[in-house]
Amino acid sequence: MNKEKQRDKKLIGITVLLLIFAVIYQHFANEKDTLSVLRQGEPAAARFENAGGNYPSYKLWDAQENFLGYGVIAGASGYGGKLSVLSVLNPAGQITKVSLTENSETPLYLNKVLATGFLQKILGRNPEQGFGDINAVSGATITSEAIIAAVQKGSVQIANEQLGMKIPNDDGVNPTWKDMAALALVLTAIICSARKIKKLRPWLLFLSVIFIGFILNNSLTFSNFVSLFSGNLPSFVERPIWYLMVPGILIITLFRGENFYCSWLCPFGAVQEGIYRSLNLFKFSPSQNIQSKVGKYRWWMLWVAAMTALIFNNAGIASYEPFSVCFDGSGNIAQWIIMSIILLMSIALFRFWCHSFCPVGLMLDFMARLQRKLKRKKIEIRENANCNHCDNASCPQKISGMSRQDKLYLVLVSIVNIIILIALLLNISSMS
Incomplete structure (x- = not known):
């Protein structure tokens, strides 16, 4: 004992x-340069400005000071862990790029989603359209839905706070x-x-x-x-x-x-x-x-x-x-x-x-x-418990x-x- x-x-x-x-x-591993992260979605970005909101969002400009649009990073819960998704929207509010910035998802499910070209199905959409008609990837449903949820959170925030739209947020437990x-x-x-x-x-x-x-x-x-x-x-x-x-x-x-x-x-x-x-x-x-x-x-x-x-x-x-x-x-x-x-x-x-x-x-x-x-x-030892408590030298085990x-x-x-x-x-x- x-x-x-x-x-x-x-x-x-x-x-x-x-x-x-x-x-x-994890504190040090998660520290990344903001501009390098934004360039994953918009390579032409040379300058950014914080746009505020619950989720980190930014206004983007190129080297010639042309306004490129918005970038927003929102998270959602996958099967094995969290996913952080960068959504880039053009000035009209259309999604032009979706990329993962960080994730703790089970690689098996994430790779299955990425291999189907799932992220490309989101491009060109406007937050007002919604994403309910995008089918989840079979065998990786939770991961697919997590990516959609993250994109929806971020794009709706940009639509409401930057583009003057009024799209309701569904933040309750259902x-x-x-x-x-x-x-x-x-x-x-x-x-x-x-x-x-x-x-x-x-x-x-x-x-x-x-x-x-x-x-x-x-x-x-x-x-x-x-x-x-x-x-x-x-x-x-x-x-x-x-x-x-x-x-x-x-x-x-x-x-x-x-x-x-x-x-x-x-x-x-x-x-x-x-x-x-x-x-x-x-x-x-x-x-x-x-x-x-x-x-x-x-x-x-x-x-x-x-x-x-x-x-x-x-x-x-x-x-x-x-x-x-x-x-x-x-x-x-x-x-x-x-x-x-x-x-x-x-x-x-x-x-x-x-x-x-x-x-x-x-x-x-x-x-x-x-x-x-x-x-x-x-308590009573369960049927499948190991017999390792006996000190009797004559025990057959x-x-x-x-x-x-x-x-x-x-x-x-x-x-x-x-x-x-x-x-x-x-x-x-x-x-x-």
Whole structure:
């Protein structure tokens, strides 16, 4: 227990240092020369003048003092983080250029949007026309809508404050049926887990696969935690569901001292469990002691992913999980390989990803354990918990030596961890 306490203290200390590093680094990384940013949209700009407004907006002139139009930078919340978009409007109010100035979006989705020529569909429009008829890119809906939202915010500000138009702003929270359904699903899971209504657990997991997995493609990922702890938060108005799924679940886990998300709501965990229970074709049983020790090495991969995200100032690249590949068909080749191995091994191993690799489960278990230690409560060990609390020397899980299955398990884990590192490298290389 003393070793465990010391480890927890070290992890908390490292977390605090990472947060400090994130704040300092992002402060300097985000500093850019205003004129160079404006020239991304209007290369002829030689001089600018602040035009005021909620979003940074500027009047632009060329070297001969000819008035070029306006530039405005507005932000919106994408899937993995914020996007800042520069919109350039000519004196008549038509949009002539749209470019990204900064972003913390998941590279996979952003590149998919840019590859379709989505930004070009916005050009030539007037803010009065609106942007509702521009279809989002399939497989990157949230990213597409975030770019449109940023352009709309900025262009409407220019239209109203500089061009004398009167276009209403829609700044209120408008929860959709998906937001309300997600809230109902999470609340039901909380109640059922608290009251131990296990008969409903299979149905909740099934609904999570359909709704959180396929419809929303909004599984909890490690990049969500990186965004939260580094202060890179999306707008509540634009993405209320993010606040339910990330800080909401984290706070509830800390308050209750139980990781209910992994057991009752995780779509990918549900898929693995479904395969295991329906297609358990052969026996593969590495010792619990080996699985427990391997599971602890998830911290190393977690810190590698966290540091990668902080160094490159992009929370989206920290996501190496195969969730989007499974539910949306979107991911790099390494993530496809990871998913294939995990689902194949789910025939023989119960929740292979959850116990050996998942950073989300690791974080939530850590938060739950903190609460239990603070309140000194003992709770029933979950079915899929690791057996690493027994000090009985005669325990069969502590018999020295490794079986052939233990060795095969270690080889599989090592291979997947190497592929995870490759997935992170591919995320970095795909940054725009």
